[in-house]
Amino acid sequence: MRKALENLHGRPVYPVGVNYWPRHTAVEMWTRWDPEGIAQDLREMRALGLNTVRFFLRTADFADSEGNLKAEALERLDAFLSLCREHGLYVLPSFFVGHMSGMNFPIPWEKGRDFYTDPEVLARSRRFVSGIVSRYRDEQAILGWILSNEITNHTGKRETHVLFGWMRDLYKAIRAQDPRRPIGPGDGADDLKGNSPGYPEGALGGIEDLRDAMDFVSLHHYHFDPDPFVLSHAPAATVRLCDIGLPVLVEEFGMSTGLWSEDAQADYVRIVLFSTWAAGAAGALAWCWSDFPTFDLPPYTHHPFELFFGITRADGSRKPAAEEMRRFARLMEEVGATRWSPSPPQAAILVPSAFYVNYPFRGVDRPRLLKALLRAYSLARGAGFDVFFVREPALPPEGVRLLLVPYGDLLAPTWRDLKAWVEAGGVLWAGFGGAVSNLEELFGVRSGRKLGGFTPPQGRTGKLRLVEGFGDLEAGEEIVLPASDAPPLPVSPTKARVLAVDEDENPALTVHPVGRGKAFFCPRSLEWSLGHESSPRRLSPVHRLYRALRAEAGIRPAFETRHPELSLNLLENAKGEKLLVAINHSDIPLEEDVCSQKVLHRVVDIESGDELEIQGSKFRLPLGPWGVRVLKIEPRSGASNPMGETR
Incomplete structure (x- = not known):
């Protein structure tokens, strides 16, 4: 079943809306109060069929240095919530707004102390959120609470377990005042996307521990890729990557028409809205409602592209993106968005634990690994089958026939467990990413690496030539591969069959029957290499290998x-x-x-x-x-x- 947010009456809601600053006052919403302009914005939103607004309690506007709330700001918040209720819009308030659109703003009680661990800072933070929540806990317009807006942009990146401790502390403070509404972190899901320093081994039981500090995932999606095929699949892939058993709200996504055309923005909005709904998301909020005419107002003075993310223009007219939002909102209302759930995939991608965990004396390029994971997802979709993510050390649940390990940098016990999974009938695909603890047992090959290093010639593209048929690929066919910046692992087959060779006639793809299953090994990670490409391509031919794997696993899409x-x-x-x-x-x-x-x-x-x-x-x-x-x-x-x- 689709994991959904619920309103105060327990009714599931699929938020379709925007992140909001008023058109004429932007980030100075609370200091340059314009109720008439705000009311006009809300009327226009409702006319588009939008149902949800995420807004921001810029912290210094609402509280003093002790965390006490300011009366004038509360009066304006009362009025804003009344207007939202009048126009039939749910709201998601965001508490700690120390960062916005490329600029940091003060949190009055921080004063150079550790925001996450200092006892006095934490006490005043609790006072701030508790005061807001206790005042508005019966407000029907409030759908849920959001702790922050990308708080690590304000404080600097911190290890996941430190951020988790702060989130859990504030989560409990909110929950003490409001036992019903869902709470999200507002952190952009950076920890789940590998965009964080990670955490030391043992500091958390697993990245899934984050569930104890949130009721939904706050995904901020701004992954721009030179490959348009990957770019268009990345929103759905990231929703799946961030699934830890909680609803995934696409809390921010967008494209500035200061850098892209309005038509490109509309195409992107369309793809994000429909693909994330199809992938199981809990809603989507565009960044943002309007362009701003505030050229002389920081942060827009030094981040001018931030002026043009709106789905409407500064003069109030609609961009094509607004029509895409209107279309999607109307369709979600017609079909009942939360009633529909994705059909369970029969294939999965294994995420190495090093994507999150800081093992001693071991490093990983997490942004590059993210690109490899997104490419694996895109290649699977190009091969005609759906896929989701599992996290090491977990193995796929029952019903999964094919497991993809695009970058095989795994723990020693995981390779042992994968052998047992294959023996039980699974089909495994792995690209070389590090030492395999049971290389010959699982893949039927031995390392053939000799003394001396190997550095692939820069800019040299490779090829993979089939020496026997594989799926609908025939012997003799060639697949051109991207230039690699990482050396492959030369292998010598002992029990495996060679399916393909590279441009130097070395084994490039092998298969080894293990029990009732099969283990395929690629001595270099094709997905990792694809993630290194800087020039756009329409679609990598590697998807044909994935289609052949699909046939080997017996996956027949409906x-x-x-x-x-x-x-x-x-x-x-x-x-x-x-x-x-x-x-x-x-x-x-x-x-x-x-x-x-x-x-x-x-x-x-x-x-x-x-x-x-x-x-x-x-x-x-x-x-x-x-x-x-x-x-x-x-x-x-x-x-x-x-x-x-x-x-």
Whole structure:
């Protein structure tokens, strides 16, 4: 089931909205109070069908150096909440706003002391949040509480367990006043994305311990990639990566039209909204409501691109992105967004524990590893199958047939456990990332590395040539690989078969039957190499290897297309009804056959009401550039397509 936020009455809510500063006063909302302008903004939001506003209690505007609340600010907050209630908008207040749009603002009681651990600072922080929550705990408009806005930008990056201790302290303070509403950290989910210093081994039982300090994950998504295919898959991939068993709210996402065109912004908003909903997100809030005319107001004086993130312009007119928000909000209302859950994937990606944990005398390039993980997700979607993430030392749950280890830098016991998983019938794909504790037992190869180092020639692209058929790849076919900045592990097969060789005729892909399963080994991580590319490409041909792996694992998606840039996302509700979210991850129009495992009765476009022409188990689907269609699927009762044919 989709993990959802709930309002005070226990009703699930899918927030579709914006992060908010008023159009004319921006970050000076509370000091340059403009109730008429704010009311106009809220009317326009409701006209677009938006239902949620995240706003910011810039700390110095609301409290003194002792953490005591200011009467004038509270009166203005009373008025703001009344306006939101009047216009039918939920709100998510953010407490500690010491950072905003590229500038740090004072937290009055910090005064150079440790914000996270100093007892006096913590006591005043508790006083601040407790005062707000106790005053507004019965306010119907408040959907939940958010601790901060990217607090580590204000304080500097701190180890995860230090931040966790602070979050848990403030979580308890809020919970003492309000036992009902969900609480989020507002930290951007940096710790879950590997964008933090991590934590020492043993300081936390696991990254999942963060669940004790939050009720939902606050994802801020600003991952821009030179590869447009990865860029368009990254929002959904990051939602899956941040899933620790709690709702994942896409609390911020956006694109500045000071740097991109308005049409590009609209395309991006469309992709983020639909793909994250299809991936299981709990809602999405765009950054931000409006462009600002405040050229002479910091932080915009020195961060001018921050002036242009709005879905509306400074003159109040709508950008194309606003129409995308309107379209999505209307559709979510029509179908009941929280009723639909993604169909469970049969494949998973293993995240190395070093992505989070600081082991002694061992380092990892976490931003680069994130790129490799996102590429693995994108390649899987390009190969026509869905995938989620599991974190080392966990292994995939029952029902998962294929496990992808794009960068095999794992703990010694994990390799042992993976062998047992493969023996039980699993299919494992691993790219070299470090020493494998049971290399020959699991992969059927030995290291062939000789004395002396190996540095790949800079800029040299590689190739992988099949020496025997693999999936729909035929012997003799070649796949061009990106230039690598990391040396591969030369291997000598002992029990494994060589499926492919590199440009120097060395083994480049091997397979080893282990028990009832198979273990595939790539002596260099293709996904890691792809993450090193700085020039854009339409789509890496490595997805063809992933498609072959899918066939080896016996994964047969309920709906399939042969085009790698068309993703098909199946959602189901409690009644067994089905929606198919079809997304074109390219800037060219597509018209492709979609094949179902069952003979179809009807396929209807939810928005237009048009019924698509069906031929047995197939239908033809046109999509514009970066286009999205949501289809209601009605299989013919009792009928199936035994061949699963897609051609």
